[in-house]
Amino acid sequence: MSAIRLAPSAERVPYSRIRELAEIAMTMDGVLKLYFGESNLPTPQFIKDAAAQALADGHTFYTSNAGYPSLRRAIAEKYRELHGVELDTEEIVVTASGVQALNAGIRCVLDPGDEAIVLTPAWPNASAIVTMCSATPREIPLCLAGDRYVIDFAAVESAIGPQTRLLVYTSPSNPLGWTTTGQDQERLLDLCRRRGLWLMADEVYERLYYGGPVAPSILRRCTRDDAVMVPQSFSKSYCMTGWRLGWLVARRDLARQAAQLNEFIVSHAPAMTQKAGEIALRDGETGVAEMVARLRENRDYALSVLRQVPGATVPCPDGAFYLFPRIDGLRDSFEFCRRLLVQKRVGLAPGVAFGAGGEGSIRICYAADRTVLGPAMERLADFLRARPAC
Amino acid sequence: MSAIRLAPSAERVPYSRIRELAEIAMTMDGVLKLYFGESNLPTPQFIKDAAAQALADGHTFYTSNAGYPSLRRAIAEKYRELHGVELDTEEIVVTASGVQALNAGIRCVLDPGDEAIVLTPAWPNASAIVTMCSATPREIPLCLAGDRYVIDFAAVESAIGPQTRLLVYTSPSNPLGWTTTGQDQERLLDLCRRRGLWLMADEVYERLYYGGPVAPSILRRCTRDDAVMVPQSFSKSYCMTGWRLGWLVARRDLARQAAQLNEFIVSHAPAMTQKAGEIALRDGETGVAEMVARLRENRDYALSVLRQVPGATVPCPDGAFYLFPRIDGLRDSFEFCRRLLVQKRVGLAPGVAFGAGGEGSIRICYAADRTVLGPAMERLADFLRARPAC
Numbered sequence: 001m002s003a004i005r006l007a008p009s010a011e012r013v014p015y016s017r018i019r020e021l022a023e024i025a026m027t028m029d030g031v032l033k034l035y036f037g038e039s040n041l042p043t044p045q046f047i048k049d050a051a052a053q054a055l056a057d058g059h060t061f062y063t064s065n066a067g068y069p070s071l072r073r074a075i076a077e078k079y080r081e082l083h084g085v086e087l088d089t090e091e092i093v094v095t096a097s098g099v100q101a102l103n104a105g106i107r108c109v110l111d112p113g114d115e116a117i118v119l120t121p122a123w124p125n126a127s128a129i130v131t132m133c134s135a136t137p138r139e140i141p142l143c144l145a146g147d148r149y150v151i152d153f154a155a156v157e158s159a160i161g162p163q164t165r166l167l168v169y170t171s172p173s174n175p176l177g178w179t180t181t182g183q184d185q186e187r188l189l190d191l192c193r194r195r196g197l198w199l200m201a202d203e204v205y206e207r208l209y210y211g212g213p214v215a216p217s218i219l220r221r222c223t224r225d226d227a228v229m230v231p232q233s234f235s236k237s238y239c240m241t242g243w244r245l246g247w248l249v250a251r252r253d254l255a256r257q258a259a260q261l262n263e264f265i266v267s268h269a270p271a272m273t274q275k276a277g278e279i280a281l282r283d284g285e286t287g288v289a290e291m292v293a294r295l296r297e298n299r300d301y302a303l304s305v306l307r308q309v310p311g312a313t314v315p316c317p318d319g320a321f322y323l324f325p326r327i328d329g330l331r332d333s334f335e336f337c338r339r340l341l342v343q344k345r346v347g348l349a350p351g352v353a354f355g356a357g358g359e360g361s362i363r364i365c366y367a368a369d370r371t372v373l374g375p376a377m378e379r380l381a382d383f384l385r386a387r388p389a390c
Numbered sequence: 391m392s393a394i395r396l397a398p399s400a401e402r403v404p405y406s407r408i409r410e411l412a413e414i415a416m417t418m419d420g421v422l423k424l425y426f427g428e429s430n431l432p433t434p435q436f437i438k439d440a441a442a443q444a445l446a447d448g449h450t451f452y453t454s455n456a457g458y459p460s461l462r463r464a465i466a467e468k469y470r471e472l473h474g475v476e477l478d479t480e481e482i483v484v485t486a487s488g489v490q491a492l493n494a495g496i497r498c499v500l501d502p503g504d505e506a507i508v509l510t511p512a513w514p515n516a517s518a519i520v521t522m523c524s525a526t527p528r529e530i531p532l533c534l535a536g537d538r539y540v541i542d543f544a545a546v547e548s549a550i551g552p553q554t555r556l557l558v559y560t561s562p563s564n565p566l567g568w569t570t571t572g573q574d575q576e577r578l579l580d581l582c583r584r585r586g587l588w589l590m591a592d593e594v595y596e597r598l599y600y601g602g603p604v605a606p607s608i609l610r611r612c613t614r615d616d617a618v619m620v621p622q623s624f625s626k627s628y629c630m631t632g633w634r635l636g637w638l639v640a641r642r643d644l645a646r647q648a649a650q651l652n653e654f655i656v657s658h659a660p661a662m663t664q665k666a667g668e669i670a671l672r673d674g675e676t677g678v679a680e681m682v683a684r685l686r687e688n689r690d691y692a693l694s695v696l697r698q699v700p701g702a703t704v705p706c707p708d709g710a711f712y713l714f715p716r717i718d719g720l721r722d723s724f725e726f727c728r729r730l731l732v733q734k735r736v737g738l739a740p741g742v743a744f745g746a747g748g749e750g751s752i753r754i755c756y757a758a759d760r761t762v763l764g765p766a767m768e769r770l771a772d773f774l775r776a777r778p779a780c
Contacts, residue, residue, distance in 0.1 A: 004617035242661035271632035
């Protein structure tokens with residue numbers, strides 16, 4: 001191979017340790033897979049029908065970089081319905097997935113050498129995107145106070161330096177299931193206003209919430225002039241992971257810049273998936289409610305199994321579809337998950353994949369059929385009971 | 391609005407002047423639109439059927455970051471068939487559009503402060519992506535020698551500095567229709583090997599070629615160890631612009647890194663569009679041949695009109711679906727196109743949008759129905775004949 005190399009700044013972007021574990025699993029048969037953040041349910045038929053109809057109707061051409069105006073209006077309408085928030089379509093950019101919303105939004109605010117605060121444990125992609133921008137993530141772990149996670153505001157404040165431009169958090173949290181309180185949101189907004197930071201609230205799990213029909217958005221509390229952005233996705237709410245469709249709500253100037261950058265990232269989300277997204281928003285409420293009821297049963301079942309195992313500590317989550325138990329004495333969660341995979345054929349995500357505060361825990365995605373979740377939880381419980389130190 | 395600003399490095403990414411003109415056109419009625427690089431033909435029915443079937447078959451879940459193995463195998467098979475080139479699937483990454491292949495590929499090789507040579511006039515996205523990477527594009531225009539464009543190798547050599555990492559060219563060219571000769575390819579490869587540069591050959595128009603069934607790929611001439619990458623797209627060959635599906639062929643280490651970065655850009659192309667892409671590759675040959683025959687007629691027609699107008703110089707293109715006439719005395723192609731739009735309701739792309747060497751020309755996309763192309767060319771000819779200096 002020639003001596004011409006890749007860019008060090010690209011090589012520094014860390015590979016997902018969840019994907020790394022999944023790759024081992026993909027070489028094996030009969031694995032009960034709970035490592036990805038994906039429901040086992042296929043996309044509802046009415047959404048698939050909408051995509052087929054969009055193709056028949058000729059939606060096979062370029063759309064604008066910000067997405068079809070009709071979809072942007074449907075998203076604005078959904079915020080009015082769910083959150084009582086009035087958005088202008090100019091504040092909404094359709095993206096080709098939730099992660100693409102994170103990517104475009106973060107790229108709009110970070111220069112090389114900048115820093116971003118990321119509240120962790122968290123899905124690794126926000127920190128990785130900060131690194132892709134040749135900027136530096138500063139991860140501040142949430143703390144377990146009694147049976148609830150809390151933001152360590154003092155640690156956040158002291159991590160903010162002259163190069164800090166952005167604070168990212170996820171609520172409902174992947175992997176914790178923790179959800180911000182109204183007081184958390186006010187304090188985060190106050191802090192970001194005071195310290196001159198952009199605030200990114202990843203709310204892609206807002207519909208998977210056990211305290212009501214939707215987790216209250218930060219958009220209810222901020223003004224349209226606040227330096228706030230909210231990535232969203234169709235993946236979790238409508239079982240559309242494979243479709244790669246999402247959006248970004250942001251202050252008008254950022255939304256405009258993100259749409260411009262879209263031209264050079266992916267141009268726009270596919271035309272026919274955008275049309276399907278419109279129908280998902282319009283007709284998806286019954287499906288969301290049924291899915292959340294099923295997820296609540298799964299959550300309660302998985303919690304009940306874990307609580308019979310000594311040495312596993314796990315608060316009851318407010319939202320999302322994960323449990324993230326802390327395992328007493330666990331120092332190498334990747335090795336734990338690797339052994340669990342090889343010995344018991346159960347695939348979980350190692351806590352170390354979720355950044356600062358993640359090591360020592362494992363992530364279970366309970367959005368699985370009970371015929372998978374049941375034996376997986378039993379094998380995990382057996383493994384924990386018999387566990388050697390690792 | 392708060393004082394918290396966007397990142398200067400994001401604001402520096404220039405907006406497409408084609409999109410800028412299109413936005414004016416979208417406020418008007420009855421415009422004959424030839425400004426985008428998009429055929430007027432909808433996607434063939436068998437490809438739409440394949441997508442509907444993929445949805446019915448349950449392709450609604452995550453795929454791997456590099457795309458379905460079956461699609462990567464189909465792409466490798468197509469290179470064997472068209473170019474006699476043997477590729478390993480590890481050298482192929484499926485992307486969510488041609489531009490996403492450019493984006494991931496360029497990001498893999500540029501650090502902030504690096505430089506890239508871009509042969510122009512060219513679709514602006516390569517230079518814009520270089521800027522998005524906080525690197526600097528150095529645009530070197532092709533020169534018109536008689537009735538053919540040629541690469542100014544001396545200018546390229548002298549533009550290469552210690553920070554230069556990459557040379558990008560497009561063949562068949564958007565907007566020129568110019569296609570590299572075998573000798574061009576050998577000289578470009580030699581230059582890049584000698585000067586230690588990555589070579590990106592954007593070949594998305596390879597099937598729209600008037601000299602044979604496919605424009606010969608650089609992959610025929612380089613080894614699998616050369617620092618070469620080729621972005622590709624389903625958009626132009628199969629009338630799939632709105633689907634956002636493409637791929638990148640690259641040296642194994644770059645392909646691996648690009649797949650990893652995909653995780654943080656868009657994760658993967660939608661599952662059902664990937665399956666449709668497989669069928670397009672398998673069953674699309676008749677459609678490609680028919681489309682190219684029709685494009686050749688349109689090219690010859692549009693050329694014949696232009697050649698009757700004094701003051702317009704345009705070589706006969708080898709490929710793609712554009713004419714890029716140089717207009718005598720034209721100094722502001724955006725203003726020319728704006729006036730043509732307002733006065734004649736014909737939408738063209740201004741040459742200035744295509745970087746160094748583009749000003750003074752206009753781009754006509756002739757992939758239009760003759761009922762649109764005919765009157766558009768006549769109005770353009772009238773406008774040119776009556777043109778005041780501008």
